[in-house]
Amino acid sequence: MAFRDEVIRIRLLRLEEVISELERLKRQGREVLRGGLSLMWAVERGLQLGAELIFGIGSHILSAQYGISTDEYRNVVPRLIQQGVVSPDLQDRFEGMAGFRNVLVHDYVRLDPEMVLDVLERAPENFSLFARDIRKWLEGR
Secondary structure: OOOOHHHHHHHHHHHHHHHHHHHHHHHOOHHHHHOOHHHHHHHHHHHHHHHHHHHHHHHHHHHHHHOOOOOOHHHHHHHHHHOOOOOOOHHHHOOOHHHHHHHHHHOOOOOOHHHHHHHHHHHHHHHHHHHHHHHHHHHHO
């Protein structure tokens, strides 16, 4: 697979849209979000999309640029850190995100709304830091 900047840039633009929407939802407050099933679904979908974009961007970089295959999403951020693509500070920020994404996608169990709202509290900033590091890496190539 050949590395293509435009693939990453398009996904980063989509990630920025997701971040913006998650920030808007977050501003509504936990009480409002708890009170509306449609709002909680929007939060869940936004978190899922953000996670999938991050893992997709990371997987493309690892595979196309470094020849590294990742069989599990939980390995993407640590391998990006090993390659110097993203900051080591992201390790803790993305710990558990792959498992959370799997629960969202596969609906293994009924989600705890408080857990979803806890993830929402951190996600916009964490996603933004990831996007910043990827842009910085792209510029330095």
